[in-house]
Amino acid sequence: MAGTHVKTTINGDSVEYVCEADETLLDVLRNRLALTGAKEGCGTGDCGACSVTVDGRLVCSCLVLGVEAEGRNVATIEGLAQGEHLHPLQRKFLEHAALQCGICTPGFLVAAKALLEKNPDPSEHEIRFWLAGNLCRCTGYDKIVRAVQDAAAEMRGGRHAA
Amino acid sequence: MPLDPATQKIRAFDQVGTRPLRPDGLDKVTGRARFGADATAPGMLVGRILRSPHAHARIRSIDATKAEALPGVKAVVTSKDFADRSDDLRDILVNIMARGKALYEGHTVAAVAATSASVARKALKLIKVDYEVLPHVTDVDLAMEPDAPLLHDDLITSGVEPVPTKPSNIARKIEFGHGDVDKGFAEADLVVEREFKTEATHQGYIEPHACLASVGSDGQGELWVCTQGHYMVRDVCAQLLGMDVSKLRVTASEIGGGFGGKTTVFIEPVALALSRKAGRPVKVVMTRDEVFRASGPTSSTSMRMKIGVKKDGRITALDALLKYQGGAFAGAPVDYGGMAGVACYDYPNIRVVGYDVVTNRPKQAAYRAPGAPMTAFAVESVIAEIADTLKLDPIEMRLKNAAKEGTKSAYGPTFGPVGLVETLKAAKAHPNYKVKLGKNQGRGIASGFWFNFGGQTCVSLNLNIDGTLALAVGTPDIGGSRASMCLMAAEELGIPYENVRAIIADTSSLGYNDVTDGSRVTFASGMATIHAARDAIKKLCGRAAKVWGIPEEAVVWEKGFAKPSGANAGNFEPMSLKELAANAAKTGGPIAGHYEYNAENAGPSFATHVVDVEVDPETGFTKVLRYLVCQDAGKAVHPSYVEGQFQGGAVQGIGWALNEEYIYGADGRLQNAGFLDYRIPVASDLPMIDTAIVEVPNPGHPYGVRGVGETSIVPPMAAVSNAVSHAVGIRLTESPMSPPRILKALGEQAARKAG
Amino acid sequence: MQYEAPATIDAAVGLLSKAQGLARVLAGGTDLLVQLKSGTLEPDLVIDIKRIPEMTKLVAENGGFRIGAAVPCAVLGENAAVRKLWPGVVEAANLIGSTQIQGRATVVGNLCNASPAADSVPAMMAANAIATVAGPNGKREVPVGDIATAPGKTSLAKGEIVTSVFLPSRPAHSGDAYLRFIPRTEMDIAVVGVGVSLTLGDDGVCKAARVALGAVAARALLAEDAAKAIVGTKLDEKALAKLAEAASAACRPIDDKRGTKEFRIKVAGVLARRAAEKALERARGK
Structure with a gap:
């Protein structure tokens, strides 16, 4: 099968790759670009572990073709921290013990970041519904919701620029 | 110690x-x-597995010549690549690669290693398997019928005297208890007996099984794998492949959840066999569909529970019949499950009889307090019904019978210092227990136990x-x-x-x-x-x-x-x-x-859960309003992660109670092998999960620590059922208590009232 | 599999018309990629329509709105004007899957996937939405209810593609609503879905109504008797009970892993009444 050449931007960097037409963006990230932070929990858009943003829009990368990324702007978990500075969400997830096994954590962080960009002061209800597409089997979500609430409060306080 | x-x-x-x-x-x-699927190796191949589409079928032949000839295919393995054996690893051997018969839909029949995923996919289609489809059985009660389709023609029930002469699907009968239950029931003022059924669930870890195997022609191998026990993986794989244990080095990757489901092997020996044959590293990653069809879900059960009490609520006797199917091989946790499920109370007379039954489903694996939530569902439901009938406070009723230091457990040992009483008191003192309930709302209480290892x-x-x-x-x-x-x-x-x-x-x-x-x-x-x-x-x-x-x-x-x-x-x-x-x-x-x-001396952990729900009487939809976990940690080393275990277990139990189930079609095929229709709780389904850590030190540990990971899943099914039953005024006895089931029960009740 | 991302509708139609073997249109891909993954679908050609400018637009038109075939549901939800005019359609579109799915899934994709349980379809049928179809013989307009014919089957001819859906303008005192039943609060496929749209006279009497049901038959259906039950009434208890009964009577469901026949029939009535009450509140401007 002839591959397709794709030029795109990932976490601010220009990236080029060749992929097969039926290859998902998730497979491209993981298998061709060694960006294994996005996880495949289901491959059908039901678990959110592969969450990334494309042109700022939160999506499941398992439901995007690699060829579709041409000219787009992709952001993954690997781009969340700025150098040695963690994003407030990353810090709050650690402080609140909002992860146990950690497999769902990248997806939650990417999704929560997208939420706080759209809605800096979400209610618990809004957080829970926004994150309903991110499955966590370890925590029962309690500490995840609290971590997002706390990160939102901190970011609203402006103490740490995100 | x-x-x-x-x-x-x-x-x-x-x-x-x-x-x-x-x-x-x-x-x-x-x-x-780096989790299981995150590793790579130079020259790595992609391994893929061919699985049986039939619930039960004789494999007449497998022809892989076309697959082997496909460019890019480097190895194909079948049962011929694994030496047969007759020891206690045989079930595992047959489970990881079907021999002679496919025993469940999803049973591995062959595997390929190829240079790319698409080549591997094509190769699987080129393997011709000639099946003779056999009658199948997936229900535990039907599997016990004398004329049920037989999975193994050499399976003779153990634990029965005289030893049966004919094979059946009943692998094992167990019995334990003490006292005289007939006498106990004769002394009782009230006897309640109910039948219960629970459907199989899956651990639902978000990370599918994954491994990267590399075996060289010198007989040395390495394996990177997400597992709960890499020494177990090493020992089992080395034996199945005929390798020296010292020559297989296994590294445990970060693990994306297990809950008991990663305590055995599935793809690992297959990946090693492919790698040995191909002479190159092979990575095998299950799809979610494969995880549901071909890893190790729980038992489904059918149970009868009978409890007698005096007017004041003191238990006089318990008699239980437990039937657990554990999939295609013996090993359903009816023993541990039954023992743990009845462990909360002090019974003057108790008898528990259990059956371990095989069916055409994937071999069950451990799931958090394996087997205990089902029996606890039956026990705690009957206790709740008794408390309702006698108009006793459900916590007082439990306190009256609670196991404490010196209580002789049904499974034998006498308890040392344990914390059930303390969890019950913590639950009663918690603000959640005092919240006034509204229309269509109900509160459920249940306690639970796990031995801890x-x-x-x-x-x-x-x-x-x-x-x-x-x-x-x-x-x-x-x-x-x-x-x-x-x-x-x-x-x-x-x-x-x-x-x-x-x-x-x-x-x-x-x-x-x-x-x-x-x-x-x-x-x-x-x-x-x-x-x-x-x-x-x-x-x-x-x-x-x-x-x-x-x-x-x-x-x-x-x-x-x-x-x-x-x-x-x-x-x-x-x-x-x-x-x-x-x-x-x-x-x-x-x-x-x-x-x-x-x-030794792990020290058991007890818990008491309190849940409030609201049920929509027109749709049967259940909303969890608040949830409280009170559990004994002995000493909480890192309280955040102790709370996390409480909360996670409770939510898994809520899923089991309300919506999670394995749904089989008449063809014996699993109909909901994905997170879309195998419905684990999502964030918007839940309230915050309140916790109270009780600390009754375990004398068997220098700091008093007790394990906390499993007990938390034992009470929820019963607690939620009790709450739903109170909300709708009908005793529910089947899990999951999904909306169609609740609405049906409401309809039947209305018809009875009208009639 | 060949992937094409044409820049014009004509080019897309041309590719589709000339396609040898199986061709599929890729909008949000939230159904298509799942089918690719499972191997249930192995298309020879996939045509991505997201590079066609007019397909990606959501525009006001004649007092209503035209939703391009590549407009994600999230964009629909973010548009205050559409939310104001057709809140029921927007809430239906926004119920399709998770936030992540919302970022990709489109209502036209939902329509053309032809699942009987598609959330946006009953809402759009209640709204009397019209699909625009482009094909080798030019454009045609079709009521959205006529696109799906059976599970996974559409009335589209070879080379045809739905380019947009038009939500019409509506008189004063109108309201619509969509409710569905799922076992969880999110992430499930509808077990029953009901869309109701109604218009009141100045006297508060219902002048016109449309009721559509999803997941209770081989395709979404209009429940005309249910609509008749409330037209000419102020949606009093009696009228609502009649509506519920008519909605239940219109169901021709199956038993499956998501629900029983019995459950679907009963809940269709319950949701029809609740959706009508919600639409009524909206029509009254509450």
Whole structure:
């Protein structure tokens, strides 16, 4: 099968790759670009572990073709921290013990970041519904919701620029 | 293991009981942590598995010649690539690669390794399997019928006298208890008997099984795998492949959830066989569909539960019949499940009879307190019904019968200090228990128990030149246990938590460790860590003694320093761990602490859950309004992760109670092998999960620690059922209590009232 | 599999018309990629329509709105004007899957996937939405209810593609609502879905109504008797009970892993009443 050449931007960097037409963006990230932070929990858009943003829009990368990324702007978990500075969400997830096994954590962080960009002061209800597409089997979500609430409060306080 | 005097009194801790950040945290919030599917190797091939589309079929032949001829295909394996055996690993052998018959839909029949996923996919289609489809059975009651389709023509029921002459699907009969139940029921003022059914569920870990195998022509191999027990993987795989155990090195990756489901092998021996045949590394990753169809879900059950009580609520007798199907092979946890499920109360008379039954479903694997939630569902439902009938407060009713120190358990031992009474009191004192309920709302209470395991454990603690420590443990960390290990080492040594770094060592670097299961890690690896630290401390004191020229016994260790034990020992400046580390080369070389043992006296953990729900009477939809977990942790080493275990277990139990189930079609095929229709709770389904940590120290651990991981899933099914039953005014006896089931029960009730 | 991302509708139609073998249109891909993954679909050609400018636009038109075939549901939800005019359609579109799915899934994709349980379809049928179809013989307009014919089957001819859906303008005192039943609060496929749209006279009497049901037959259906039950009434208890009964009577469901016949029939009535009450509140401007 002839591959397709794709030029795109990932976490601010220009990236080029060749992929097969039926290859998902998730497979491209993981298998061709060694960006294994996005996880495949289901491959059908039901678990959110592969969450990334494309042109700022939160999506499941398992439901995007690699060829579709041409000219787009992709952001993954690997781009969340700025150098040695963690994003407030990353810090709050650690402080609140909002992860146990950690497999769902990248997806939650990417999704929560997208939420706080759209809605800096979400209610618990809004957080829970926004994150309903991110499955966590370890925590029962309690500490995840609290971590997002706390990160939102901190970011609203402006103490740490995100 | 001698009891530590420290636990006999309230002990003050410097670090245990605090909530520091976990050592593996940064990697997990940045995407750097390497899980099962995240590894690669030079020349790596993609492994894919061909699975049976039939629930039960004889495999007449497998023709892989076309697949083998496809360019890019480097190896095809079938059962012919594994030597047959007759020992206790045979079931595992037959489960990982069908021999003669496919016993369930999804059963592995062949596998390929190819240069790409698309080539592997094509190759699978080119393998021709000639099946003779056989009648199948997936229901436990039907499988026990005399004319049921037979899975194994050599399966003779054990535990029955006289020994049956004919094979059946009943692998085992068990029976335990004490007293005389007939007498007990004769003394009772009220006897309630109900039948219950529970559907199979899946652990639902978000990370599918994944491994990267590499075997060379020299017979040496390496395996990277997400597992709860890499020593188990090594030992089983080496035997199935005929390798020396020493020649297979297994590294446990970060693990994306297990809950018992990663305590056995599925793809690992297949990946190794493919790699050996291809002479190249092979990565095999299950799809979610494969995880549901072909890993190890729970048993489904059918149960009868009969309990007699006096008017005041005191139990006089319990009689239970438990039927658990465990998929295509013997091993349904009717024994442990039954024992744990009845363990909360003091019964003058009790008899439990259980059957372990095989069906055409995937072989069950452990799931958090394996088998216990089902029996507990039956026990706690009947207890609730009795409390309702006698108009007793459900917590008072339980307190009257609660197991406590000195109670003889149904499964044999007499309990030491345990915390059920304390959890019941904590539940009663909690504000949630006092909230007034509205229309269509109901409250449910249930208690639960898990034994907790100890097991074989080995730990190594190595002092670095700067006074920091490298802690090697052999039990994969699923929920933050490395943080707890570091806390205990730091506590014992009297040094900052940050100065200890824990890793999960590979099988060639550390002695044997049992699987991470049975809620054993914080208890057993934790205790080994404490003893390894004490071993190191002894050596450190020896080095200080050598420097000071005084006897070793004259040196004590206090908060990170070696000190003379008193004025008579001499007047020396205390020597810090850092100094001792820096001088190690001059005082005798490297300093390390080790400990290896078979841990006992794990100390069970009891819990009481309180849940309020609201049921929409027109649709049968259940909303969980509030949820409280009160559980005995003995001593919470890292309270955040203890709470996390409580909350996670409770929510898994809520899923089991309300919506999770394996749905089989008449063709014996699983109809909902995905997260779309296998409905685990999502964030918007739930309230915050309130927790109360009860601490009744376990005398079997130096700090009083008890395992906490499993008990939390035992009460929820019953608690939710009791709450729903109270909300709708009908006793529900089947899980999951999905909306169609609740609405049907409401309709039947309306019809009865009308009729 | 060949992937094409044409820049014009004509080019897309041309590719589709000339396609040898199986061709599929890729909008949000939230159904298509799942089918690719499972191997149930192995298309020879996939045509991505997201590079066609007019397909990606959501525009006001004649007092209503035209939703391009590549407009994600999230964009629909973010548009206050559409939310104001057709809140029921927007709430239906925004119920399709998770936030992540919302970022990709489109209502036209939902329509053309032809699942009987598609959330947006009953809402759009209640709204009397019209699909624009482009094909080798030019454009045609079709009521959205006529696109799906059976599970996974559409009335589209070879080379045809739905380019947009038009939500019409509506008189004053109108309201619509969509409710569905799922076992969880999110992430499930509808077990029953009901869309109701109604218009009141100045006297508060219902002048016109449309009721559509999803997941209770081989395709979404209009429940005309249910609509008749409330037209000419002020949606009093009696009228609502009649509506519920008519909605239940219109169901021709199956038993499956998501629900029983019995459950679907009963709940269709319950949701029809609740959706009508919600639409009524909206029509009254509450």
